[in-house]
Amino acid sequence: MMAPLLSLPARRLSARGLLALAALGAACALLPGCGKSGAEATATPAEPAPPVMQAGQLRFPSGHPQLALLGTVEARAAKDVAVDLPARLVWNEERTQRIYPAFAGRVTTIQADLGQSVKAGAPLALLASPDFGQAQADTAKAQAGQSLAQQSLKRQRELFEAGIIARKDLEQAEADAAGAQAEVARAAARTRLYGSASGVNQQLALSTGIGGVVVERNLNPGQEVRPDQSGPALFVVTDPTSLWVQIDARETDLSSLRPGDPITLQVPAYPGATFTGKVTATADAIDPGTRTIKVRGVVPNADRRLKAEMLATARVQESRAGGVVVPASAIVLDGTRHIVFVRRESGVFEPRKVELAHEGPAEVLVAAGLQPGEAVVNQNALLLARQFQSMAEDTATVKKETP
Template structure:
């Protein structure tokens, strides 16, 4: 009985802190039935509810009160759901559209036509000329074979000279001499001291190592040419999201250079490696770039659309976290709201996928959930004991001794996760206050911009003797929390302290 009274006192303080007046029977639009609350207490607590978490009861609001506290509702429905993963990346060249300009013989560069980075070249366009003694020798051998073929007599000799000529031409081709140069050599019979080297592909020169009078060797890369009509973006996706991404999924990117414009993309590859430092994996996107608006190195905002099929969803603001529980206040009409434990899955935009606890067509509260939660706990607690006679509470308050409340935590300040809380109660005469019920409540308001619902954790402390009360409590995340420490005895609040504390640890 004393625990129920303490819980009621704690909830009364929470409701008072929110500005909801309470007069014992009618609370400016809030009404309750003791018998109804007792019946609710006898019902199962719901999925995921532990014995230490508060019991909830249905609440009834008048239309005026619903309007004054801003209660809004949304519908639970089936619809096609696309989850969205937002991340970043950089524009890179499509590696399948890169081509290198190389030579297969040694020589000296004479003229350089492609003399600047990012110059546009076309396939077959000369980019430089080169003088090579090896190449001159190969051309001489070709002309000798051609002359011997012309002078040869008899079928046998003719066939031999033709084979020699064909071998000389094949040698020139293996040295990557253009066919037009071989045709010129065959027609004119004159050796050209310098030969032109062509670009093997169309695109932009993104790497240049060719300069006049430079000596080159076989296999040396002189240029890299990139076709930028299609580009890549490697998006950094956290490992807890990577399992939802598949090759072929649609995506899009935006860049600051073209505000308001979206570039469609497609997932073409997922790296089988996670970066140990950032815990992210690379997801390669393929993006058409016909107008060459996307430049190499551009920073891109990436939006990955992950199809989840047809799912039952609830508005994100309709799911309220209370400790380890997920609660929805189901609207049955006429201001009657039923608190129900639910289980949700992945977030999809402004919705959560519903796994348990709700069905299509039901309406849930999407605002003022904290006030509904406080009132629901109050009604459940009030159903556990009969109200004191009129005036008893006021008299007790006037006769209650002045109590000093000292609060501390280990660690200090608290960290996200498990903590230990300690409260010391002493009277005006310095004597220890025993037999009290002490609770420590942590509350964080909803942060819509971050997609976080309101959070509330309550720790009930145990008496250790000498006015000392201790107990463990969980704090879900780091950040700034509003803390209420409340001590009650015989159903009467004897001490209360409210303050803010910054909890260490990650979100």
């Protein structure tokens, strides 16, 4: 028994595809030599002579009506092949900031909400933070110590000039003053990084370091926060006019996904619309489970139609040095083999085993078994395959019954 035959697109048949196959079955039932015995096919003298199998080829007589159903197309040399890859849109991390608390505290005021545009340095929320107050107090203490060290240095210099103290005492005072000044710089830099460097008010502002739009807010008034707490950032600010696209590519696609290469995106939310971008980086390791590699691209989004976490299809043009391209409808799956039907001459067809290098939704790349310019059946190839199978079974039955 021969393996069941499937066309390549039949792996993802839609309702329309099922109706098309039903129509093909009806057409096959009406044609001579397709699923009928020779006696039935020639029962009416007015019908044309049936096709015959000869040397592995199916030969149709001139003018046979089934020839009108078998559309053909020439295999073309592979140059550029459009390849569709699964992708996902995410925030551009080069234009995104996630804000966490530097000190423990309690939220007192929310000053920015989702969707709000903010400028760099703008406060998003205020915390009452005793820990930050301690840092402010340390700064004030360091400033007082510096003032005392400067006064001591002034007295020691006067005493040295009067010859009352030794030089080593003056040098010690100078070192103490320099140390006090360094401590003020350290403490002030710490408090200035997170808020005011003067005064002690325990008010810690959560500020954004970049301009953009608030796209996440994960805190509420009265909430206690800590620097070591797990969970999402308190705020996420980003520039949504530029997005990253994360592409799951196969090993064979890497040659066409170099930094700077163009990509075209399609998203289900906007049927028929395309968005262009370019590849920016490729990962250095392949996922051992999926055998895919992460490729990152950037997509301009000035009108902000695209949203983060949208699923997309990334189309890239792959340059192929060898092989030929044929429509996916020309490929018939016979068990584990891929078959095409080549038109050798008018009305003469033969099956040909081929090896595929890439399968796309509309076209496939044939690596071996087919030459550019050869005509292959791309319309009703499955009908022809079933006719080959039927005639082969009839021939085998006749040979078996012949003594």
